[in-house]
Every structure is written in structure tokens, then in C-alpha cells.
Amino acid sequence: MLTEEELGYPHELILSASNRSIGVSKGQYRMRTKLLANLLNFVLKKKREDIKIESKEDPELLILANLTSRSSSSLGQNISEYREKLNALMEDFQTTQSETSYSSFIDFLKEGVFLHILCKEIKGSPLFLGEDISKFSKILDYRENNLKAVFSAIQIWGTQKYDIVPHSIVFEFSSFEDKALREAVIFLSYILAVDYLKSKRELLVTHYMLVKSVIDEFKEVVSQENLADQVLENLFKVAITLFLCGYLKALRLPNDEKTHYLESVIHLPSIEYSFKKAFDEVASISVPHIQFRVPFWILLAINSILLVLHWYNEIYLPLEFSQLGIKFTAPAVPVFLLFAFLISVFMVFRLYKLKSNIIKNFRRGTIES
Amino acid sequence: MNRRKYNTTLYVAPVSGKTIPPRAEVREALWRRFRQFAEDKEFPVIEEKQQISYNNILVSFRINDVTTDKIYILSFQPTREDIPKWGKECVKAASSVLEFCNLLGSEITVPTSGLVFNRVWLSGQDSVDISDWEVIFPLSRPATKSPLGDFLRETGQTRYENIFLLVPKNTDFHIFTQTFFKGIEPFPQLRNILSDFGTVQGPRSIVTSKEFCEKLAVSIKEKAVFVFLEDKQSLDRWYEKHKIFYDSNRIPTQYIDEKTVRDKLTRFPGVKANIVLEMLTKMGKPPIVLQAPEEIFINDGFLCLSDIVSTRQRLFGALFTYSKQGLGLKEEVQIYDDIEFETPTEHSLEMTEENVDLLARKIQKLIGRSLKIDILLTKRWKEENIDKLIAILIENKIETERVYYISSRTSRFVDEYLEESINYRSCRYPYKVLGKKIAFLKTCTEIRIYPNLFSLYIELMYPEDAQITQSDLEMILWLVKKRIYRVQEFHILKNVEPMYIFKNLRKMYVGEIKERLTIPLRLLI
Numbered sequence: 104m105l106t107e108e109e110l111g112y113p114h115e116l117i118l119s120a121s122n123r124s125i126g127v128s129k130g131q132y133r134m135r136t137k138l139l140a141n142l143l144n145f146v147l148k149k150k151r152e153d154i155k156i157e158s159k160e161d162p163e164l165l166i167l168a169n170l171t172s173r174s175s176s177s178l179g180q181n182i183s184e185y186r187e188k189l190n191a192l193m194e195d196f197q198t199t200q201s202e203t204s205y206s207s208f209i210d211f212l213k214e215g216v217f218l219h220i221l222c223k224e225i226k227g228s229p230l231f232l233g234e235d236i237s238k239f240s241k242i243l244d245y246r247e248n249n250l251k252a253v254f255s256a257i258q259i260w261g262t263q264k265y266d267i268v269p270h271s272i273v274f275e276f277s278s279f280e281d282k283a284l285r286e287a288v289i290f291l292s293y294i295l296a297v298d299y300l301k302s303k304r305e306l307l308v309t310h311y312m313l314v315k316s317v318i319d320e321f322k323e324v325v326s327q328e329n330l331a332d333q334v335l336e337n338l339f340k341v342a343i344t345l346f347l348c349g350y351l352k353a354l355r356l357p358n359d360e361k362t363h364y365l366e367s368v369i370h371l372p373s374i375e376y377s378f379k380k381a382f383d384e385v386a387s388i389s390v391p392h393i394q395f396r397v398p399f400w401i402l403l404a405i406n407s408i409l410l411v412l413h414w415y416n417e418i419y420l421p422l423e424f425s426q427l428g429i430k431f432t433a434p435a436v437p438v439f440l441l442f443a444f445l446i447s448v449f450m451v452f453r454l455y456k457l458k459s460n461i462i463k464n465f466r467r468g469t470i471e472s
Numbered sequence: 473m474n475r476r477k478y479n480t481t482l483y484v485a486p487v488s489g490k491t492i493p494p495r496a497e498v499r500e501a502l503w504r505r506f507r508q509f510a511e512d513k514e515f516p517v518i519e520e521k522q523q524i525s526y527n528n529i530l531v532s533f534r535i536n537d538v539t540t541d542k543i544y545i546l547s548f549q550p551t552r553e554d555i556p557k558w559g560k561e562c563v564k565a566a567s568s569v570l571e572f573c574n575l576l577g578s579e580i581t582v583p584t585s586g587l588v589f590n591r592v593w594l595s596g597q598d599s600v601d602i603s604d605w606e607v608i609f610p611l612s613r614p615a616t617k618s619p620l621g622d623f624l625r626e627t628g629q630t631r632y633e634n635i636f637l638l639v640p641k642n643t644d645f646h647i648f649t650q651t652f653f654k655g656i657e658p659f660p661q662l663r664n665i666l667s668d669f670g671t672v673q674g675p676r677s678i679v680t681s682k683e684f685c686e687k688l689a690v691s692i693k694e695k696a697v698f699v700f701l702e703d704k705q706s707l708d709r710w711y712e713k714h715k716i717f718y719d720s721n722r723i724p725t726q727y728i729d730e731k732t733v734r735d736k737l738t739r740f741p742g743v744k745a746n747i748v749l750e751m752l753t754k755m756g757k758p759p760i761v762l763q764a765p766e767e768i769f770i771n772d773g774f775l776c777l778s779d780i781v782s783t784r785q786r787l788f789g790a791l792f793t794y795s796k797q798g799l800g801l802k803e804e805v806q807i808y809d810d811i812e813f814e815t816p817t818e819h820s821l822e823m824t825e826e827n828v829d830l831l832a833r834k835i836q837k838l839i840g841r842s843l844k845i846d847i848l849l850t851k852r853w854k855e856e857n858i859d860k861l862i863a864i865l866i867e868n869k870i871e872t873e874r875v876y877y878i879s880s881r882t883s884r885f886v887d888e889y890l891e892e893s894i895n896y897r898s899c900r901y902p903y904k905v906l907g908k909k910i911a912f913l914k915t916c917t918e919i920r921i922y923p924n925l926f927s928l929y930i931e932l933m934y935p936e937d938a939q940i941t942q943s944d945l946e947m948i949l950w951l952v953k954k955r956i957y958r959v960q961e962f963h964i965l966k967n968v969e970p971m972y973i974f975k976n977l978r979k980m981y982v983g984e985i986k987e988r989l990t991i992p993l994r995l996l997i
Contacts, residue, residue, distance in 0.1 A: 131604070133766050191842060195869070201840035324614045331608050331615035 113350040116318055119325045120342030121147050127335060128152040134160070136332040138167035139339035145171040146225065146346050162188055166218050170225055182222065182230050189215060189235075193242060209247065212239060213283040216253055217340065220290050223260075224347050233258065249281040249288075256291040261298070268295050268302035276309045286344040289313045293348045310348075317341050381460035399450070406446045413439035474596025474900075476892070481548035481573045482885035483580060483589035484906055492537050493585035498544060499535050501582045506533070509576060523551060527568040536883045538931070541907030546580070546589050547885035548573055552922055559920055566886035566925050594887050594902045594914070600946050602953065603899035606763040609638050620762065621899055627959065632745040635959065636668070638759040639748055642695060643670035648678045649701040651730075658733035662701060665737055669748055675701070678710055685723055697751045698725045701733070708979070715980040719995045724754035742960030749957040754994055762956040768947045771873050772843035775835065776970035778850040779813060779821055782978045787985075788813060788831070789977060791970045791993060792838050794845075803993035805973060806838050809985040819879060821851035828857050832864035834988060842869030846947070849877045849933065850971055858934055875934035878948065880967050882929035889914060897963045901949055908932075908939040915952045918963035928952075928966070957997065973997070 120143060127140035129152055137154055144151040156168045162185040169178040192208040219230035231239075236254045243251055252275030259265065259272075272295075279288050289310060296306035321338060324330065330338075345351075387398045419435035487493070503522050510517045516525040523530045530551040537544050550565035578591040603621030618626075626634050645666045652659040653675050663672045676684060678700060688696065698718060700710055707727050718725045726747065728737075736743040752759055773794030780787040788811035793803045811831050813823040823831070839845070847861075862872045889895050889902055895917060903913045904927075912927040919925060930948060932940040951968035958965060967975075973996045982989065 195841040199837075199840050201837065203840035207841050327614055327616060329616045329618055331610070331617045334614045334616075 113314055113318065113345045113348075116321055116325075117147075117342045117346050117351050120338050121149065123335065124339060124342075125149065127339075128154065132335070133332045134164055135167070136335050136339075138164060139336050139343070141171055142167055142221070143339045143343050143346075146343055147351070163214055163218060166222065166230075170221055175226055175228060178222070178226055178228060182228060185215065185218070185230060186235065189239070193239065196242070205244075208242075209250070210283075213250065213281075216250070216257070216284060216287045219257065220287060220347070221343070224290075231257065248275055249279055249284055252276060252279075253284055253287050253291065256295060260291065260294060263298060265299070266301055268299045268306065273302060273305045273309075277305065279309065279313070285313065285317070286340050289317070289341075290344050290347060314345070317345075378461060381457055399453075402446055402450060406443050406450075409439045409443040409446070413437060413443070474599070476596045478594040478596070478887050478889045478892075478902070479570055479574070480592050480594055480885050480887040480904075481569050482592040482883070482887075482904075482912070483546040484592055485544040485546070485582075485587040485589040487537075487542040487544060488586060492539055492542065492544075493587065495535060495537055498537075498582060498585050498587065501584045502533065502535065502546065502580070505580065505582065506576075513575065524572070526572045529565045529568040531569050531572050534883055538907065538910055540909050540936075543907050543910075544587055544589070545883045545906070545910075547883045549884045549886060549926070562919050562922055562925055563890070566919075567888075567891070569886050570888055592904060592906070594889055594904055596902065598904065598942075599900045599902040600913075600942065600949050601900045602949065605765060605950075605953075607956065608761045608763050609759065610761060611638055611640060611757060611759050617763070623760075624899070624962065627745075632741040632959070635745050635749065635759065636741075639669050639752065640757070640759075641669055643752070643755070644692065644696045645670060645672045645674075645699050645751075646676065646684070646696055647672060647674035647699045647701055648681045649675045650678050650706065651703070652701050658730050659701065661738050662699070662728065662733045665733075665744060666699070670695075678702070678714075681714070682717060685718065685721060693723060695755070696723065697755060698723055699751075700725065700727045701730060702727075704729045704731065711979060712981050716982050719991045720989065722992070722995070724751060724995060726751050726754070740960070746958050746960045749959060750997060753957040753997060756992075756994055758957060758994075760956055760959070762950070762954050764950045764954070765946065767943060768950055770844075771846055773839075773845050774848060774947075774951070774970075775839070775845050776848040776850070776968075776974075777831075778970065778974040779815060780807065780974055780977045780982075781815065782981075784981055785809070786813075787977075787982060789974050790831075790835055790838055791973060792835075793993070794839075794843070804838065805977075805991050805993050805996055806834065807977065807982055807985060807989045807991070808834055808987075809982075810987075815851065819852055819882060820854075821849075822854055823857060825860060828860045829864060832861050832868070835865065836868040836870060837988075838990075839870055842871075844871045844873050846873050847875040847934075848951075848968065848970060849875065850879070850974060852877050852879075852931070853933070855933075862934065872934065874932060874938065874944065876944070876948070877931040877933050878968055878971065879929045880923065880926070880971070883912070884926040885912075886925050887914065887927075890917065890919060903927075903942070903945050905940055911940045911945055913945050913948060915949065915966050916964045920961075920964050923966060924964050928968075955997070969993075969997070 124140040124143045124147075128137050128144060130137075132140075134154075134156065137152070138156075141151045141154055151171055154168060156164060158165070162181050165181040166178065166185060169175075169181055172178075189208070189211060192204065192211055196204040196208050215230055223229045231254075236258055240251055240254050252272045255269065256272050256276075259268065276288055276292050279285075292306045292310040292313070296303035296310060299306075321341065324334060324338060418438045420438050420441075423430070423432050425431065499522075506522075506524060507517055507519075510524045517523075518525070518530065521530075521532070523532045525531070530553075531548055532551050533546060533548050535544060535546050548569050550562075550569050573591065580589040581587070582589070603619060605620045606617045607620050607623040608617045609615060623634075647659070647662065647666075649659065659675055666672045681698065681700075685693075685698070700707060700714070702710060707729055711727050715725065715727075728747065732743065737747065749759060773792060776791040776793075778789050778791075780789045786809075788808045789805060790808070791803070791805045793801060808831075811823065811834075812827050813821055815821050858875055862875070865872055887902075898917050901914055901917065903911055905911045909932045911930045913930060914927040916924040928948070930940065930945065932938060932944065948968060951970070952965050953962070955965050955969050955972070956962060973993060976996055
């Protein structure tokens, strides 16, 4: 089981989601949760369950189910059905102009963004076509600037259309707030950074920031039992997204960016953790067979008390004894001072060990899953 | 699997002829038969009320004909006036009526109309077990879940502490009263209880509460609950006057009777849990939610239609519940004052074609998009009204899958299901399907008050060729038990939530409505 400190890394998040996914895909969960768990198993090339799904189900569920199958024919049909439903919702809104129909359309559209990324990355079949995106974008109001930026990013993804990513996308991504699009922005900010080298710095800042935020969010989740289906769905969605970014085995980033990532995302937390672990080890004394650790500050306090005691009341231990009629006399030893000296030596020794402990931890690696 | 059969006081007779005998004629013939039986056995008879006294319990009977299934339903029940309100006396009365029916026999013939009534049994096999349904804790970080059976067990074992742990401690309770100001009991008790879950402000005068509300900043309103503390009589008056004002301003309110604080709130943790959960649910932050089984949501939502008739107003209400993407539910109530209708009997509602048309257009605005729904009716509608409504809705791309009429008063009968101790407070709810369209669902597995004795009557009104199934009953049971925020009363929750909401609406004076009034359901619970 991973400890909280150890879960500072995207690949650990993927692994820990993967540990749950097998149980979830077999267990009593909602269809959507099970399909996302199965999809994670699929992308990780783990054994997946044969989940039965009826053809009259929601097209979103059918897409998730068909993404794990070898044949792409059913997926194509499901994608068309999804588009039809989107168009119907859009027409509904255009006819009624009601807030309810608008929010239904937007919810469905946002769900579609994640599916689009999955379909394109896993099967090479995009969910949205260029004309769909142009059509939908026209309807979006001022509240949906994040979604507009995501659509613009989808349109230039893989096209190498410009030298740099348009500022509007970079700006919206950097001030991104819409949680429903979080996975999409994590993925798109990363993939565009790879494609558009001139914008990679800004995009990767957004990317790393979001990766860090999801990892922080899921720190507590990992150790928790009986998670609600919605939390599990989010966990699987994030894990799939991070996997698509290449975090489990090798990042798809160019070398210099990989180094940057290692420094900012992996290296720093790793150093923090190693230092903390090593310091905790050396800065306390464990009493064998007893679950008790004396922290460093207590030793310091004892040392100070001993010195004060010596200052006020010097006690000497006479060292006198006779053996075979010969009398030995050693100089008197100041007891408090002697103990204070011994503690100081011990503390200096432990601090000296700190260096070797940290180096040892780095070499061994801190993750022991 | 429980294969036991449980006696009931319900009888069914198929109608063999082409025409259904008139109800008055059948009732008269049955009464003659029962009177003769009572005289033979020397049981006292009350002629004018058509009741028989057995074991000091007044037994009355009801008949009901179902034209679509061509059946007559006869049911026996203890009369309300004759038994005290609470618990064990109700159970004793039910046992007496069961005994009475045992003496009467399993077959009752009405020679004049050719009807033969046969006694109906509940079977342990025909039941909906909900112990595996999930309870979600959306406020725990991260959100977790637990099977309902385990949750209820833990709640009992911990005396509701598991629930109190889930309740956030940052709510602002604003107390209003006209009588129980600082230091006057039971205000200090109420303040002590609520201070476990946030800050308590007040008490302030109820008279100034509206003004106070208007001046409150939006950010403060978001985490505020207005608590009204008075005696029952004054509280009803304030509820009628104030409730709609706060609901339309999206402010959650809780009306607490001073007697409840004195006698119950301080003594029973269950009552405390009910009140706290109800307040948080009204705020839109429910600490516990009963998750509907996925199969129930084959369609996009439910629409419940009901009259809201009080002594002061005749309104019409529509409640729409639909599942948003993922697991969330959106629930809204709309009230209309321009729909004209008639209620010829306690159980029926009629309206003209123009009014059906007007209602359909209003529903279309409420739903606002194309989807598939089920409709629940709290009164029986004429067939042509239902068909007309469905036809107009379909023109607006709202497809109606099924229409149910649900009643808690139709064909009331008692049964011996809860006499078996294993069934007491169990999560297994028996049902009985009669013919193709009718079912009775026993939604209470504990008896505290008189209505808990009886099952819900459910009739499938549309489509004509469909048959009522267990999954229909599961959906209706979820609509009953989703009121889990009344956790202390979970086993006695009887009616579907919309029926309860419309009943509450009858108690408040809504005033003038411009076209429609929309209120989130959470505020009306």
C-alpha cells in the first residue's frame, strides 16, 4: 500500500487507479463507472471484463464500451448517434431558447470533449468534426470561454496550423476554472506543447499546474474505501488522461522538457520527501523493542538542563579504587558535564549520518510499491 | 427466499359479464351479506356507517372497481376514530380485522351481481429488497457510499453519530421567535443543539424576519437557515404567511414546534438527526442521499401532476425530477393558478381540453427539451384527458412512457406481514399485483401511526396494452424512500415524495402568481 507521501507522482496515481479498476469493472457499480474502469484496464493493457451493454443505452456509454473492442465499426455508429443527439439538443435550444435546454446541451457537449480525446487518441476516430465545432462554438455564450478555448485547441491539434498556439487558447488555459473540462485541458495543454514548441513553456506551466492539482486532490482518495461512483469515475478519467500523456512509462515530451518535468514535478517532491524521511530517521532515537522515539529537540533540552545543573551544582564522581593493595585515584569527573558531552557527541554523529541517509534514499528510490 | 404467504383483508372478484355492475348496488349487496353475518355471530352493527364492531374495533369496508382489468376490489380496515393514534394499538386493531376476515372466510359471494370475491395473500417472494441500494455521502471528502442495509444498521448502533460526523459545522442558524426569547425555554436547548453544527444567531422577532432577510448579503444567505420557533398553533400561522416568501427567495426555512424541542429534540438523537438533515437538504447540501438503482432511470425523468386545493386557493402543481449528467438530480416545482379543473370526488380530477392544452404548454416550458418521461398522478384522471396531454407533449418532443395513478387512501387493507418479527424494520417491501394494471406496495415496515398500516395503491393508466411490473414498483419505492433525510422515520416513510410536497404546498398561502411560480424541490421538503 502506498503512503500519502509516496503518492506525489502521476505514475503512482495511475497505478493506484489501476489497482482499483479491476475490482470496479467486476463489482456492483454504475455502468459508466464500470466502463471507465474497464477502459483504464484496456489502455494499461490489463485484463478487461466483458461488460454487457444494451444497444439502446446512452451513446456516451456505448462509445466507452466500444473503445475497448477491437472492431471500430460499432464505434463509428455510436459516434454518429452521439452527434445526432448533440444536434437534437442544439435544435431544442434554438427552438425553445430555454436555460434548461441550454444547460443540457452544454453538459452533453462537455462530456463529448473527453470522449473526443479518447476516440481520437485510442482509435483515431474523432467524435467532433471541424464543421460540428464551428457550429457549436457559435452558440456558446460568454460563460463558456473555457469550452471555446478547448474547441479552438481541438481544431489545431495535430494540424501544425500556426507557429505558435493562439494567445486566446493559452490565456484561457492558464486561467482555467471549469472542472468538467479539466481532463481535456490537462491533455490538450500537453499535446499542444509538444506540437507547438514556441508555446510550450506557457502551456506546460498550465499542464504541470493542473497535474499537481489533480494529484493533490486524489491524495486522500487513494487510501479511502467505498468511494462513491462519481469519485471513482473522476479518478479513472484522470488516470486515463495521465496515461495518454505518457506518464506511466515514458513521457512523450522532447528531452529538454522531460528534464524540466523531472525537475519540477518529480524531482522536487522527491527531494522534499527524501529529506523529510532521512531527517526523521536520524533526528530521533528509537528504543529497541519499545515503540518509542525520542525526538532531537528533547535531546537538546536534556543537554541544556544538564549544563545548567552543572553550572549551579557541580557534582563530581570520585574515581578511587584499590586492587591488590594498590590504590588508584583518577581525577574527579563532573557527572552532568559528562552526560551533556556524550549527548552532544551522539547528536553530531547522527547529523553526520544524515548526509549518507539522504544519498542512500535517493539511490534506492523512495517509491516502494 | 421467503416463500411464506401473509393473510390480508383484501378480496378481489373478476367481472365475468360485459358490463361492470354499479358500485352502489354491489356495496348494498355486500353490506346485506355482512350485516347478516354479524347478526349470526352477534357482533354489534352500526347501520348508518355500515360498520361492524369486532373485538371493540369498528371494521369498515371499501369497494373499488377497475374497469380496465374488469375486477372489483373489496377491502376491510379498522376505522380511524376508534383507535388511538400510536403504535401498538394500531397493530392490535389490524390483527382484529384480520381475525374478522378469517371468520368471514376466503370467499365472499354476491349472488345478485354474480361476483365472487376471493381473499388475496401477500407472498414473501413478491417483494422488493432495497438493502443493497446505495447511500451516498456527498459531503465526506472524498464522497463515499455504503449499502443501505449497512448504513441503517450502523445508524442504529452508533445512535446516529455516523450521521452527525457527516454534517458540516459551518451553517449559520438564524432563530426567529415571538415568544421564546433569550433565556426563555426552550430557546437555550435549541441553541445548544444547533451550535454543534454551526453558529446560532438570534433570537430575533419573526415580525422583522422578512426585512432581515432582504438586507442579508448573498454570500451570507448561501450558508444560512432561518429557524422559526413557536408553539404549534402560531407556527402554522407563520408557515402559511411566510413560507412562500422565503422559498421564492431561495432561503431554507425550518419551522420547529417548541414542544418538539422540549420533549423530543433533547432526548432523541433520531429527531435531532431528522431536523439537521432536513435543514441541510433544504440548503442543497444533503449529507446523505439514497441513490436510485441505475435501472430505474431508463427514462430521463419523472413528472408529477397534482392539484393544490386549500380553503383559500385552487392551484395546480407540476414537479419535475430529472437526472443530470452523472449522478446528480435536478428537481423543480412549478405552481400555476390559471389551470382550471374540477375534483368531482376525493380521488378524481377533471379538466377541459383547453386546460389540458394550457397545462401541456406549461410543462413543455418547465422541461424545455426533448426527452422521455414517466408521469405520476395524485388523482385519477379521465382517460381522454391523459391521452390529450400525452399527444400535446409528444408534439413538443416530450415522450411519455408510462402514467401512474398513486393513492394512499384507495382500497385500504391490512396484512400480517409485520407480525413476523424478521420483517419488522426490514428493507424488504412486499407487493401484490392484481390483474395487469393494479398493484399494492407495502412501503412501511414499522407501524407508528394509523396510515402506516396500509399499502400504496398504484394503477398503471398508460399505455393501454402495458402491464405493471416489479421495476415500476421499484421506481415508486425509490420515490418514497428518497426522503431518507427523515432517517429516523425511514421504515415508516409511506408516500412518494411529490405527494408529500404537494400536501405541504396546501398548507401555505401562495398568493398571486404571474404565469407560474418555480421553486426548487429541496426547499419544499
